[in-house]
Amino acid sequence: MFTYFPENYMWSSTVVMSLMAGGQLGEMHRWLSALRSAEGNMEAWDGAWVGMATQQEELAAADLNAGHRLSAGARYARAAAYRLLGERQMPPGSDKLARYKAALDTFDAASLHAPFPIERVEVASPDGSLPGYLIPARSSEPAPTVIFYSGLDVTKELLFLFIREEFIRRGISVLAIDTPGVGAPLRLRGVPSRPDYEVPTAAIIDFLETRADVDSSRIGILGISLGGYYAPRAAAFEPRIKACVAWGGVWDYGALWTRRWETQTKNISVGFFQLKWIMGTATMEEALQRVQQYKLDGVMQRITQPLLILHGAHDLAISADDARKAYEAASSADKQLRIFSEAEGGAEHVQADEPDAARQLIADWFARRLRARTALD
Template identity: 40%
Template sequence: MVDAIRNAPWLTFFPDNYLWSFNAAMEMSLARAGGSDPGEVDRVIRALEGDTGDNMRWYAEWKAMGDQVLAIAGKAESEGRALSASAAYKRASNYYFAAERFYFPKDEESSATYRQVVECFRRATDLDPRVRVEHVDIAYEGSSLPAFFVPAPGAAEHPAPVVIFMNGFDGNKEMNWYLATEELLARGISVLALDSPGVGEAIRFRDIPLRHDYEVAASAALDWLESRSDVDSDRIGVMALSLGGYYAARSASMEHRLKACVSWGAIWDYHRIWRERIEAAFAKQLPVPGAHLVWSTGTTSTDEALGVLEGFRLDGVIQQMRCPFLLVHGEDDQQVPVADAHAMFEACGSEDKTIRVFSNEEGGAQHCHIDNLSIAVPFITDWLASKLGGSVSGRA
């Protein structure tokens, strides 16, 4: 049984279940960039009342909403209304992802649902003439990491800075579109959104598990970017959220071709975080079911998974970072204590480093600021533009 929510009055959807409330709030928040519609999210939440904690009911209701919105997208496309179809395909993609996140053990049905995540998002981007999205594969240790690349306006004529945008423990590259991709493009920064090891398609379809030495994935992405004529290879940064706060910081500490780093949420000692969760019989605040840990690490038990997490500590690593560093965290983050953010920031070896802790009073105090993305995302993307040479004003 997941702990009831402690001090977060904004999380009122399922007050006795943090996991469900956090994910419902996230679905609501993604409406700001077209990942959902508040009315559709509200209908799912209402349908789930009385079934809190039944993850297969969660799956069924979110999948049903995905199916409903997919039908809307297909009808709009058949009638030649490309932009309307694109918007609906994006929402369908995200609802299928919301459904599949809680589905364990993974099987053929969950895989089929996740393929809808990928296919709907690709169809959405193909139908939108306002942006050019390239769906690509990044060579990686005899396999490849799925990604999409979006060049900033004018990058073909004037090579642009780029942000390698990774998600976290349980996110995916498609979610990154709704979180900050459009804001980065508006500031003249191209985006490479990556399903890194243990994440998204990489774990589901290519059996690439989570690993602690994340600079291997970052180096692969850098090699790919440096081959492009529309990329300014001297202005490549990295950003990632949640557990990605570790991915980004580890990558920038070990791979000095990166010129800026944003940890969107602190991760100081991920082994300790999960040890405490396991010792509490998974009663602490979780972003996804506890089974995700064993599955994403490619192991067979929690003990074995904890062994993989031994390397997920930044002490002794982040001291080696040299590029500008931004760490953002929430004052009332119920998954990772704010004390970890201060420890991580103090240890960082960069001379140019900034920490921003969002408070309950202003909003953005929850994990990865899911309670107020509209205050946190502009702060993050403005900082990246100032360090990589983008445009805070939006003008070229």
């Protein structure tokens, strides 16, 4: 992985994730270079990411004044990514909520000036309203749709920025959505994660079935990082899912976090505070107990839908062995495990070091399994 901060995996992974979301290295370097030789300081970190976002917002406003709407939209999108990724490292109780709300405002500006429609939706669920962005396929007929789930609290805005137009170019609509334990439900209403992700998934599919522009017989699901647990769990218990992709293999998330905590590993992308916040517990001990429910043994065996698992050979966050175990356990007749090597690139966690090959593979795989009509058909 490109280690912008040679001694800080956590901060370096944020830089790489920013590039994955469309960030520009030069823009980030102007604000982060002073932190490379300093000890980890959250105040300086926050100031740098707010500064780089604010600069892009000001330049976007100038673009709008000059009549350059698409250029402004691109700058607002990068600024939203900078705000969200800077905020992601901040623990609750700081300025985290204010930073998150500012990022939502910036993303609203980006979506207003995007080159294709982005529809804001709200899905009723047992955990309350789940906000999402539906990016409709360019089709006059009901289109296949992929539900896109986060990992350990990557928001729906970042999910959109990771995938952008790759699905709609292939005739597939995509719903990037905040679910229990991530994004708005967690930050604004304190809704923690839950192991039975088939529950919010059922509510989301119920919503999709009400839409005339969605072919409810062709619904797929994609999960990134911890979404590599959420998506297979949902597919295993929700037969209306017709194809499943785990963008990062998961096997036993509880055992993984127990090892992380016992070794105090530095190879995690966020601080240890994140687990208890997302699990909705007061202590780390309670969080470690609750996360033991997040395992796929006994779950993967129930999956019969087409399945794709992607993983990096040099993934320091989750071992490729976990992806292999999940793949071997799956009952799908049509299943594929794609492990990216260091020689070809994409060997890090969720291929964040070189994500384009993974993005293209995921979109092509869904297009074939969901029988999508591309713009060229």
